[in-house]
Amino acid sequence: MKKTLTAIALALAVATPAMAELNVPNLSYRTGAYAANGIPYADGFNDYFTLLNERDGGIGGEKVAVPECETAYNTEKGVECYEATKGDGALVYNPLSTGITYQLIPKVTADGITLYTPGYGRTSAANGKVFANVFNYPANYWDGASIIIKDILSQNGDNIQGKKIALVYHNSAYGKEPIRTLQELAKKHGFEFVEVPVDHPGQEQKSQWLQIRRDKPDYVIMYGWGVMNAVAIQEAVNIKYPMDHFYGIWWSGSENDVLPAGDGANGYKMISFHGTGGDYPVYADLKQYVYDAGKAAGDGSNPGNVLYSRGMYAAMTISEAIRKAQELAGTSAVNPAQVRDGFEALNLTEERLTELGLPGFAQPISASCADHGGPGTAMIFQWDAAAKKWNQASDWIAADTDVIDPLVAEDSAAFASENNIAERCN
Amino acid sequence: MFYREAGDFKTSYVDDSQTFPIKFDRWRYYAVLAVAFGVVPFLINDYWANAVFVPFLIYSIAAIGLNILVGYCGQVSLGTGGFMAVGAYACYKLMTAFPEVSILIHVLLAGGITAGVGVLFGLPSLRIKGFYLAVATLAAQFFLVWLFNKVPWFYNYSASGQISAPERTILGHAVTGAQTTAQAKYLFCLVILFGLAWLARNLTRGTVGRKWMAIRDMDIAAEIIGVNPLTTKLSAFAISSFYIGIAGALFFSVYLGAVEVGEAFGIQKSFLILFMVIIGGLGSIFGSFAGAAFLVLLPVLLKNILVGQLGWATDLAAHIELMIVGALIVIFLIAEPHGMAQLWRLAKEKLRLWPFPH
Numbered sequence A: 001m002k003k004t005l006t007a008i009a010l011a012l013a014v015a016t017p018a019m020a021e022l023n024v025p026n027l028s029y030r031t032g033a034y035a036a037n038g039i040p041y042a043d044g045f046n047d048y049f050t051l052l053n054e055r056d057g058g059i060g061g062e063k064v065a066v067p068e069c070e071t072a073y074n075t076e077k078g079v080e081c082y083e084a085t086k087g088d089g090a091l092v093y094n095p096l097s098t099g100i101t102y103q104l105i106p107k108v109t110a111d112g113i114t115l116y117t118p119g120y121g122r123t124s125a126a127n128g129k130v131f132a133n134v135f136n137y138p139a140n141y142w143d144g145a146s147i148i149i150k151d152i153l154s155q156n157g158d159n160i161q162g163k164k165i166a167l168v169y170h171n172s173a174y175g176k177e178p179i180r181t182l183q184e185l186a187k188k189h190g191f192e193f194v195e196v197p198v199d200h201p202g203q204e205q206k207s208q209w210l211q212i213r214r215d216k217p218d219y220v221i222m223y224g225w226g227v228m229n230a231v232a233i234q235e236a237v238n239i240k241y242p243m244d245h246f247y248g249i250w251w252s253g254s255e256n257d258v259l260p261a262g263d264g265a266n267g268y269k270m271i272s273f274h275g276t277g278g279d280y281p282v283y284a285d286l287k288q289y290v291y292d293a294g295k296a297a298g299d300g301s302n303p304g305n306v307l308y309s310r311g312m313y314a315a316m317t318i319s320e321a322i323r324k325a326q327e328l329a330g331t332s333a334v335n336p337a338q339v340r341d342g343f344e345a346l347n348l349t350e351e352r353l354t355e356l357g358l359p360g361f362a363q364p365i366s367a368s369c370a371d372h373g374g375p376g377t378a379m380i381f382q383w384d385a386a387a388k389k390w391n392q393a394s395d396w397i398a399a400d401t402d403v404i405d406p407l408v409a410e411d412s413a414a415f416a417s418e419n420n421i422a423e424r425c426n
Numbered sequence B: 001m002f003y004r005e006a007g008d009f010k011t012s013y014v015d016d017s018q019t020f021p022i023k024f025d026r027w028r029y030y031a032v033l034a035v036a037f038g039v040v041p042f043l044i045n046d047y048w049a050n051a052v053f054v055p056f057l058i059y060s061i062a063a064i065g066l067n068i069l070v071g072y073c074g075q076v077s078l079g080t081g082g083f084m085a086v087g088a089y090a091c092y093k094l095m096t097a098f099p100e101v102s103i104l105i106h107v108l109l110a111g112g113i114t115a116g117v118g119v120l121f122g123l124p125s126l127r128i129k130g131f132y133l134a135v136a137t138l139a140a141q142f143f144l145v146w147l148f149n150k151v152p153w154f155y156n157y158s159a160s161g162q163i164s165a166p167e168r169t170i171l172g173h174a175v176t177g178a179q180t181t182a183q184a185k186y187l188f189c190l191v192i193l194f195g196l197a198w199l200a201r202n203l204t205r206g207t208v209g210r211k212w213m214a215i216r217d218m219d220i221a222a223e224i225i226g227v228n229p230l231t232t233k234l235s236a237f238a239i240s241s242f243y244i245g246i247a248g249a250l251f252f253s254v255y256l257g258a259v260e261v262g263e264a265f266g267i268q269k270s271f272l273i274l275f276m277v278i279i280g281g282l283g284s285i286f287g288s289f290a291g292a293a294f295l296v297l298l299p300v301l302l303k304n305i306l307v308g309q310l311g312w313a314t315d316l317a318a319h320i321e322l323m324i325v326g327a328l329i330v331i332f333l334i335a336e337p338h339g340m341a342q343l344w345r346l347a348k349e350k351l352r353l354w355p356f357p358h
Helices: A002-015 A035-056 A075-086 A098-111 A141-155 A173-189 A206-215 A227-238 A255-265 A282-291 A306-329 A336-344 A350-355 A401-418 B023-043 B046-072 B080-097 B103-126 B130-150 B182-204 B207-217 B219-224 B229-256 B267-280 B285-309 B314-335 B339-353
Strands: A026-028 A068-070 A114-116 A164-170 A192-198 A219-223 A246-248 A269-272 A377-384 A389-392
Touching: A026 A035, A026 A075, A035 A227, A035 A255, A035 A282, A035 A306, A068 A075, A068 B285, A068 B314, A075 A098, A075 B046, A075 B229, A098 A114, A098 A173, A114 A306, A114 A336, A141 A173, A141 A219, A141 A246, A141 A269, A141 A377, A141 A401, A164 A173, A164 A206, A173 A192, A173 A219, A173 A401, A192 A206, A206 A227, A219 A227, A227 A246, A227 A255, A269 A306, A306 A336, B023 B182, B046 B080, B046 B182, B046 B207, B046 B229, B046 B267, B046 B285, B080 B103, B080 B130, B080 B229, B080 B267, B103 B130, B103 B229, B130 B267, B182 B207, B182 B229, B182 B285, B207 B219, B207 B229, B219 B229, B267 B285, B267 B314, B267 B339, B285 B314, B285 B339, B314 B339
Parallel strands: A026 A068, A164 A192, A164 A219, A219 A246, A246 A269
Antiparallel strands: A269 A377, A377 A389
């Protein structure tokens, strides 16, 4: 009996993975209604850290451990994953879900861990004066809405007075985020704004697209995710909506979303805060150290696509912030508080991106105590159905800060007063 | 052997009608209470509270509530998620409107408000039964979720439509908000669950419960012997919704801290709690606990074994987990259609006679 118990105890001890110095959990989802988009993102995230471990021996000589935890985009499971992983010294969380982000904002603030939400999450977390532990650079939902409107303006000679613009959105916290901004922009530019909500998970959109066919908006903007995107693009094709007047936010513009609609999706536009495609020099290293070594995450079919690039973008920013933290702290074994300082002091330059093998992949970021939101810029991409690739259709466009900044200040002030938070950085 | 009745004599009606007439059962119950109140709070950490105990306690409250309606009174309901949402949003509005009032009072008031809404949606039960009533309550589910998504007043006009619980304290200890300790969360939910379970047990074995069961078993016969179907059915809806509303309020304020109505209180939640009641055992308080434990704890346990110990890929583990839980539900219901409570009852019967069966 005693022998058996010892054997079991030994087996448990062996089964527990060895503690790495840098722990960056990946709260991913590879199951459920949002899996099609969650898988490539998680693969990109894991592969980039695998590359750092294999090629450079980690960050600053410390190996990075990326334990994965399945959330299925479900907030309860997300909380479970957070609690399950934080005990191992987790440095940064990136849950890729606005719902889970809202759960975690108070928790990470209490636990002193960083929450990094590139392009999603709570928009007003861009205000570092209130949200000390949350970072959402390089761009947020409100920037996205403003950038799309700017592109529409440039298509119409800066005058969209009297035009009708519809927002097809996922009827959740995520989809509702841009409404305030678009209302303000509608006032400023004099266009008519129509809201068209789609309920989770979004497979049923017939009535919404009937409404669009009847209303004939000049432009349609989509804030969708998961299965909703592909269905919306197919429905738009069905009602013969002109694809080049149909814009998706960065979460509504992956290959998964446009491929099912075939040639009909040709000309569909989306915005992105990073480049896409497999032409960056870093892919040579990825091929050598990760794919060919048989260490790739998932089934290996995703490299180069939009969401894979975005997972890689998140991993790259996190690793650069950790590097900065190591530099500031003077030690390679950084703790969560030091990593938070690293995020706040992050200065990602064009030269550094070129060094990393990602020239022109992203915009430079220089964060500060008050600025956790980054430059707020993105590019427009257009889908070429024949070549099955995204073509860049614009240069970097900056958001309209005159409209966004007051909204961020207002929303974060409301959060601060609800939660008795004193402003920092003054 | 284990459940010895020999020498356990009752000399009064009070003794004879107690909840646990067998001494061993009674001691076991005291032992469970002693561990729950006296031992667990000293051992609990954030993981055990947030991933295991708090959801289990809250789902138990919801399952007891639904069991009162479905198991004891025979009124099938698919509106549980919607009623939990009423509890959560009522609690949120009360918390933000009256910050100086104790959170305990807000939680109870949220239950009261849900009871009112439950009665409203229970009115059709006077005319329709069974599947038809299930559809009517399903309408409540969809209507309530739509309402909380549509009307910005309910979420205080926040940009995203999320509601988040500000910090509230009891006797100087935070029970909601980020600073809450695992102990405070656990004990707050445990005290409420203990009170509500005790109340439910006593309601169901008194006049009120007998009336519910009479209506469940045969409503016409019940009416003939003098049970008023109006008050009986509506009281079942009111009390059931009260429990479910409290579960919703705790789910939002103590467990998650921020919710979004469609995701947290969708139709999935209604099904989940109905499954808890069916698997645990209709018309049994213990069954509500067993069902909640089965559906809350088993997936977490399987995840920890498959991913944590065996090191399987997370997506493979998630799919296998669904298959295992699904298969177990089917096997359970084939082996014992009356649920886990009936299995437990049979085991007790057998142990009382063991080793001398008839």
